[in-house]
Amino acid sequence: MDVTISKLPFYCVIIPLIASFCMPVLARWKKEFCAPLATLATAAVFVITLVIGYQVMNNGPLAYHVSGWEPPWGIEILVESLSSLMIMLISGVCLVIMVYSFVAVKFELERIITGWYYTAFLLCLSGMTGLVISNDIFNMYVLIEITGISACALVVAKGSRMATEAALKYLLLATIGSGFILFGIGFIYMITGHLNISFIAIELAEVKDTYPILIWTTLSFFVVGFGVKAALFPLHLWLPDAHSSAPSPSSALLSSLVVKVYIISFLKILFIAFGLEIFHETFIRHLIIVLAVIAMLSGSFFAFVQIELKRRLAYSTVAQIGYIFLGIGLGTPWGLAAGMLHILVHAFMKTCLFLCAGAIAYQTGRKQVNEFAGMGYKMPITMGAFTIASFSMVGIPLFGGFISKYGLALGSLEAGIPSIILVIILSGLLNATYYFPIIGQAYFSQDEHEAHGEEHGAKKFQKDQLPISMLAPIVVIALGIIYLGIFPGTALNFINQTIAMLL
């Protein structure tokens, strides 16, 4: 029994990997089987991650040595409580997006692409779960590349000029990023002679005073590499194009999960491999805080001036990545916990917003933020979910975003930098300035094109003209945001167990 359970983390990488390579063959033979099989694989991974989560919560971390080679030589998979929460999040959100893409893929993509779309999707899922649970840095690099290339494929699936341009830009910059990461891995191997994170941590603690300059160099390579990958502010240039020109289920996946898994592996390298002493001795902490603060403000400013809804959402992601990096930079228990909780909350919010944007384009064909008049009457359920997600973005109590912002504020008090609270509030207000006009327009003004024939002021509710497979994911994810806002305890328990180990 124990052997089976310790193999479970391995299955949640291998199942989507095998399923993804079945897709192109299946697409040639029976195209309509692709989506159900892909959903089945994702659902299987989700169930496995739930079992892992239960197991990790009760019995402590799960470790698996791939093909029986012991840690210093073989590849080790280590699932501690934070990783188990993150793989639950990844597979759960992937499942929701997968259900949504039944109809969305038929609507947005060419028929011939369908099979390849699911291939890229499942590869991306497999890469992300592997990246979160792997404890070997070279294995991490390979999974980073799998995630990166399949993410590019998800962008280019749309086939338009914009999408191709954006995908090429994404690919080039992401490759520079992973080049920097690989160079950093080379330096670490040179210093310590290990690739396993736990062993690197032991070795680095001993030799850190011997090679101070080399450790500085390594850290800066990692910051640049993961900064490009995770779109930390000055390195975010690829993000708005890629996320806004992709098909909407892909942009939901990219924006809510793909940029986050890099942050989690950065956290692992920074806090486990390098350890707290190096984190506090070097100025890496200050650098991350400064960049995060700039990201929080300027991302919101850039979002404010965008007209197209999906571009606005993409720039808002840049700002929210700032919050997560701020949590890492603060490095106090509350700050880190809030940063990690924000990964969870933001994954829910951004998925919800992008799926709503896709649903609105599906029903009415509108993509600009100034065309939303009367939308609340035409699509009450979708706009309701949109409103919930926007309130959560702004940080209104009872919604998930409030908890993580409150936690960040507590974290900055703990770290002795109370002025950061001002930045958090300012950024929240800026969020309000670009989300509330959309909501206000949707509920309180009337569509001029349709108002002519009817009586003045006759606003009538209609039910959304959406298929149930598009509507259900939106509702589920919106309920998830409210759940996180009212009962954040379970998620925080998972996060705090790992953080107690890190700090």
Added chain:
Amino acid sequence: MDLQIVFLNFPYFVAIILFSMGTLIVLTQPNLVKKVIGINIMETSIFLFFIAVGNAHGGVPPIFDASAPDVFYVNPLPSVLMLTGIVVSFSVTAFALALIVKLYIYYGTISAPNFMKLK
């Protein structure tokens, strides 16, 4: 003396110079194919770096010989890791070139400033 250290470690210097050159080419060249070549230069420099890390002066190839069990071996692990790195670099290059062909069909040019704008 100092010169000798530089001479012994010259693969590291070459790797760093090639890495900077590659990054610069990707970021500044307008021609998309040249950008891809830049990426290749960058990744090859990393491979060189890894293999230099694994090298030991005076080491022999890591093949077990029963008659001489304790000879001084070169570390084979970085070289093996770089096989994976080469595969990754190959697939990135192939994907990027495929995208460039697609852009060429759309625009009739592979010069980036003609269509790629920062927005």
